Amino acid sequence: MSDPLSKYRSARLPRYTSYPTAPHFSDAVDAETYGGWLADWQNGSSASLYLHVPFCQQLCWYCGCHTTVTQRPERVSAYAALLRSELALVAERLPAPPPLTHLHFGGGTPTILAADDFAGLMTDVRAAFAVADDAELAMEIDPRCLSDDMIAAMAAQGINRVSLGLQDFTPAVQEAVNRVQPVEVVAESVQRLRAAGAEKISFDLMYGLPKQSVEDLCRSIELAAALEPDRVSLFGYAHVPWMKKHQQLIQEADLPDVETRRQQAEAGTRRLSELGFVPIGMDHFARPDDPMAIAAARGELGRNFQGYTTDIAPALIGLGASAIGSLPQGYAQNLSDLGDYRRAIEAGRLPTQRGLSLSADDLLRRSLIMQVMCGERIDVSAVCAEHDRPLDAVADAFEGLDELSGDGLIEWNGQQLVFTEEGQSFRRSVAACFDSYLKAGKARHSLAV
Numbered sequence: 406m407s408d409p410l411s412k413y414r415s416a417r418l419p420r421y422t423s424y425p426t427a428p429h430f431s432d433a434v435d436a437e438t439y440g441g442w443l444a445d446w447q448n449g450s451s452a453s454l455y456l457h458v459p460f461c462q463q464l465c466w467y468c469g470c471h472t473t474v475t476q477r478p479e480r481v482s483a484y485a486a487l488l489r490s491e492l493a494l495v496a497e498r499l500p501a502p503p504p505l506t507h508l509h510f511g512g513g514t515p516t517i518l519a520a521d522d523f524a525g526l527m528t529d530v531r532a533a534f535a536v537a538d539d540a541e542l543a544m545e546i547d548p549r550c551l552s553d554d555m556i557a558a559m560a561a562q563g564i565n566r567v568s569l570g571l572q573d574f575t576p577a578v579q580e581a582v583n584r585v586q587p588v589e590v591v592a593e594s595v596q597r598l599r600a601a602g603a604e605k606i607s608f609d610l611m612y613g614l615p616k617q618s619v620e621d622l623c624r625s626i627e628l629a630a631a632l633e634p635d636r637v638s639l640f641g642y643a644h645v646p647w648m649k650k651h652q653q654l655i656q657e658a659d660l661p662d663v664e665t666r667r668q669q670a671e672a673g674t675r676r677l678s679e680l681g682f683v684p685i686g687m688d689h690f691a692r693p694d695d696p697m698a699i700a701a702a703r704g705e706l707g708r709n710f711q712g713y714t715t716d717i718a719p720a721l722i723g724l725g726a727s728a729i730g731s732l733p734q735g736y737a738q739n740l741s742d743l744g745d746y747r748r749a750i751e752a753g754r755l756p757t758q759r760g761l762s763l764s765a766d767d768l769l770r771r772s773l774i775m776q777v778m779c780g781e782r783i784d785v786s787a788v789c790a791e792h793d794r795p796l797d798a799v800a801d802a803f804e805g806l807d808e809l810s811g812d813g814l815i816e817w818n819g820q821q822l823v824f825t826e827e828g829q830s831f832r833r834s835v836a837a838c839f840d841s842y843l844k845a846g847k848a849r850h851s852l853a854v
């Protein structure tokens with residue numbers, strides 16, 4: 406029997422870590438625009454900070470992140486100095502050091518930083534921001550790239566949440582993606598991190614990888630769960646070889662088909678639930694007492710470029726090549742090319758490449774799309790009213806919502822929508838109904854499920 410939902414599964418849609426999404430950014434936002442936004446920072450308004458480290462020791466062939474391989478520590482050190490200079494450029498535009506509630510080192514592989522460079526950066530962060538006592542200070546970790554010095558520096562600087570990239574433990578899958586990382590390597594990293602006081606540990610797992618079966622994924626989940634993480638992310642592999650050329654190294658014939666991906670997503674969700682994790686949004690899972698599970702239950706879950714978050718600061722400042730900032734006025738993305746990024750900073754300019762100023766219509770649709778990505782029940786007419794707009798302002802979404810309702814993924818009464826259990830993994834399809842840029846645009850995206 407043909408699957409009536411296959412049209413949604415095979416659709417290619419954005420992940421909606423922002424709205425409008427990054428392909429719609431343009432050079433209408435430049436360093437001057439972004440500098441003006443920073444100068445207009447509302448006094449006392451809190452910030453979160455994202456620092457991007459675009460280096461890894463080895464390339465995973467599935468990687469969709471902005472990163473480059475290097476074996477040269479001096480190159481990473483030089484980059485850390487640029488991050489500190491960029492932070493100074495931002496700080497001198499802010500009227501006063503804002504309270505900082507969240508900090509996230511992402512990549513690439515932030516643990517490739519030399520411990521001293523990392524400590525120096527943190528000193529500058531503490532000078533530029535008033536770091537809250539209960540701030541979440543997070544770092545992404547490649548377990549294959551984690552020195553004792555770095556673990557000690559992270560503990561000394563108060564890093565209190567770490568996320569480790571695991572993906573899948575099956576040897577054939579690891580070879581097919583050029584990331585050989587036995588479970589012992591992860592177990593040893595977790596043990597060293599815990600010995601140094603790390604309390605909150607998250608793992609990244611993936612489905613849809615080459616040569617990966619449903620059983621491989623479930624076994625990997627069990628091995629991961631035995632290490633007792635607080636959170637697990639289960640990402641569907643986004644295969645976009647037209648954007649990430651190295652993904653062409655993955656044999657397409659080895660990739661699971663749409664039906665196997667569906668089975669993997671379902672079996673993975675079921676197994677993680679059986680193991681005591683609460684599903685959150687589309688791809689996150691957390692222990693019931695984890696702040697993310699609590700935020701989700703209270704309807705306070707947020708979404709940013711790292712995915713789901715408990716961060717509700719009104720502004721996110723992004724530092725580093727390709728990093729995106731999100732201020733109340735709009736989005737600003739830094740230059741991705743490392744040479745261009747360096748030249749801008751050395752010339753004393755903010756390294757902004759492009760962005761987008763949010764219109765009233767963007768703000769309305771962004772509220773709706775973020776609620777669709779994070780919540781269970783969305784009162785579309787109430788959200789429109791909060792934005793002083795009639796329900797008709799998003800009438801273009803109704804046809805799609807009617808169809809999703811007819812297919813049993815949501816209940817939709819013309820004013821409110823509620824996800825059915827089956828609809829949970831189709832949030833991108835629901836969000837897409839409200840996306841006016843997608844309707845007009847030509848950007849290509851990854852599979853929706």
Ligand SMILES: C[S@@+](CC[C@H](N)C(=O)[O-])C[C@H]1O[C@@H](n2cnc3c(N)ncnc32)[C@H](O)[C@@H]1O
Nearest residue numbers: 467468469512513545546547570609640642643
């Ligand atoms: C920056 S990496 C995490 C830290 C470190 N670089 C590592 O890999 O261990 C972020 C995560 O994004 C996920 N990821 C990377 N490329 C992806 C892709 N093409 N599709 C879906 N998820 C992807 C992986 O789960 C990966 O752990």
Ligand code: SF4
Nearest residue numbers: 461464465468470513
């Ligand atoms: S998945 Fe992580 S370690 Fe692998 S290439 Fe991407 S950023 Fe680097």
